[in-house]
Amino acid sequence: MKLWSAAGLSALAVASLFSAGALALDLKETSGLDALGYAGLPPVAERVPAEPLIVDLESRGRKLGVAGGTVNTLIGRARDVRLINVWGYARLVGYNEKLELVPDILKDVKVEEGRIFTLSLRKGHKWSDGAPFTAEDFRYFFEDVVSNPDLTPSGLPPFLLAGGKGPKFEVIDETTVRYTWEQANPLFLPELALSRPPFIYRPAHYLKQFHEKFGDAAAIAKGVEAQKVRGWAPLHNKMDDMYNAMNPDLPSLQPWVRRTADSDQRFVLVRNPFYHRVDPAGQQLPYVDKVIMTVADGKLIPAKTQAGEAELQARNLSFSDITVLKQGEEQHGYRTLLWPNSKGSEISLLPNLTVKDPVWRELLRDARFRHALSLGIDRDMINNVLFFGLGQPGNDTVLSMSPLFKDEYKTLWAEYDIEKANALLDEIGLSKRRGDGIRLLPDGRPLEIIVETNGESQTEIDALELVAETWKEIGVKLFSKPSQRDVIRDRGMAGELVMSVGTGFENGIPTGDMPPTDYVPARGDQLTWPTWGDYLETAGKGGEKPDWAPGARLSELYQGWFSAADSAAREKIWQEILQIHADETIHIGLVSEVPQPVVVKGLENVPEEAIYGWDPGAQFGIHRMDEFWLANAAK
Structure with a gap:
């Protein structure tokens, strides 16, 4: 058929x-x-x-x-x-x-x-x-x-x-x-x-009774009073x-x-x-x-x-529950299936490219710095320690199930290479170190990255500890800071957030005809570029216009997706978007396709x-x- x-x-x-x-x-x-x-x-x-x-x-x-x-x-x-x-x-x-x-x-x-x-x-x-x-x-x-x-x-x-x-x-x-x-x-x-x-x-036959154009005024007034709302419109919206x-x-x-x-x-x-x-x-x-x-x-x-x-x-089950769930199968007559999660990455580090601090802004927008951070992560270790080797180490990008997948999207700058990472940081000019080996920023501050987390996932916290271990080898100190989701978003919009951690791209299995919203500066709640996303979301009434070439290009491509003539043109736009992410390491993904019980x-x-x-x-x-x-x- x-x-x-x-x-x-x-x-x-x-x-x-x-x-x-x-x-x-x-x-x-x-x-x-x-x-x-x-x-x-x-x-x-x-x-x-x-x-x-x-x-x-x-x-x-x-x-x-x-x-x-x-x-x-x-x-x-x-x-x-x-x-x-x-x-x-x-x-x-x-x-x-x-x-x-x-x-x-x-x-x-x-x-x-x-x-x-x-x-x-x-x-x-x-x-x-x-x-x-x-x-x-x-x-x-x-x-x-x-x-x-x-x-x-x-x-x-x-x-x-x-x-x-x-x-x-x-x-x-x-x-x-x-x-x-x-x-x-x-x-x-x-x-x-x-x-x-x-x-x-x-269901027009039901809702018309609450609409001022169709409903009985007296009945609507009674409904407004009963529901304790201010008028017919909030009553209608509630129903x-x-x-x-x-x-x-x-x-x-x-x-x-x-x-x-x-x-x-x-x-x-x-x-x-x-x-x-x-x-x-x-x-x-x-x-x-x-x-x-x-x-x-x-x-x-x-x-x-x-x-x-x-x-x-x-719902409310995670990878860490698998062992316990397996233990109860025979006694209680259930099976624990393991379905791979379709997010671009189970855990992803999100540098805030619109941070206000000028030193951090320049550094985070330097591809060599993001590449160094990515090369300084032992993803195989994280996969083995936290996910028993069942995940797929690599970048935060589309998964192999997506028709848009290319292997380089997953692997580019995602190998564990301390020597190359250190060389990149030296090339940037971050060669000065304090006594414990932590590098110094251009203004003399220690290169200490505060990664903010909502604290809801113990796995994310454990992953940050493992990242911190290997980042020490490249002279970068990582501090984990638990906070509430809303606070993190507000700090991101205010430009106070340097880096956060969360799950990767929500849709890791797109086709070319699905909108690339998650992969471009399109919304104010995107912690990688909140003010750029706010700018597009509000049609320029809020936020900041992207002033970083790859970010500006992603915005152009997003607009181009909507006016593309056909599916082939939309897929071509997607491929350029994904290539920019691979080349720039905008998100620093850790492990994908982690099984969901x-x-x-x-x-x-x-x-x-x-x-x-x-x-x-x-x-x-x-x-x-x-x-x-x-x-x-x-x-």
Whole structure:
């Protein structure tokens, strides 16, 4: 079956994900819906779309499942209930495991000239409350929510702008809408596939009651008083909660929905009886009836998982928990899978190239200094000591799973070479040392680098100690300074931060058609260049314009990505961005592809080998959690 891929932004049409024979599929009723509180539902043939998405199990090595049962998982805070909308990963278009964009909620997408997007819905698709899902839900979002200054005072978000201008929006018919920009908008479709998507549709039939244009004024006034908000707009925004799962009355298109708000410590998510995906045998997905998310102290979650309290758990588990988890497998009947993390690096040192101190600014922007710091790190030792040799030593860059990967991106300036590192530091002019061998800065201060950490990861702290050991051999002293995330960000923006430590690039497996936002000065929260990122993010109203040649070039390339004519041009831009990072060692990565423990108890169709990441991936989402099923449900 032909799939439309992310590389095909210029394609004229997207192939349907069902065949003509699928229309005659013998749909099967799901037993136990009454017990879930769904008495009086119409038959399944009236609940699923006329042309449902029939998932492909066989070619992906998966088995037909059995409906029923409950999956328990643990979360460290109440707001993590929103992960149900991440893991469910029902999107207009979404990534498959080959990193191809494919229609999901949509029946298909027609793209013309990279700027005209015609979206076709599935006839008969319904919200979780049984109301029709139609073009009106898209119109309501575009015209009455995101274009309404009371609800969206910031105006259209960046993904709805091309060349600074919004699209012409049209309703073609009940199941077809069109967005037309004056120039290409390559960000549009990838944005729809994010783990936290923009949801460019809304359940209009539900939300209109809170909108001043459609709702009853007296009822809105009562709602404002009951919710203790200042007016109709904040009331509407509070009820309009597509991502956070805090409003159980809000209809959804996700596989599991929250129906009650009776607890903030134990969340029960039940199957959506109007969900649009079915298996090849006609069984409506998801297979699992309930997902129960229980709040627990994050520090206790590894122990609770080891005690068998979760059927599916990765949240709040780390590499350091693997040994303990393995010890409990036989007694509690679970497996500990090891999925490589999709971040560019598990741990990365981030020099702040916009630090205000003039001595540090000049030094950190000197490629020879960053190269010396990188050459002065024994990554093999760090990998062996902290990760039992299971990671991949190298730079913070794209991983081997990415189609953009080149070996030099990973290896350039990443070998352990004390002699070369010392030679580079001498060449810069940092040849003077104090009595203990620590070099002196040009103004006489000791070359002591304070690396600020949020203190949440013991592994990061341990890694800094190992880096400090070998940096002594090149005359550099490292101090680790724990602080809070917000404080570190504020210090970065103020120019007081010299260097920080954290995880590497969030997306280590990009394709050329994914925006290179993480790899360029694009946001103010990027600790490598916060003021440059703020400058781009605010369109020049804040921050500083990049005044360092590689940084300025990265900004140019980012802008060029948006106006690139096709996928080949976008990939070429990506390659130059990655080459600049490799040549300049902007991030000093340590080890990548470190295994993430994923505990599975009694669940089938969970892949043995898979990636674990946020974007792209949505953690379990890209692996289609709605296809997981419980073996004991068949008994």
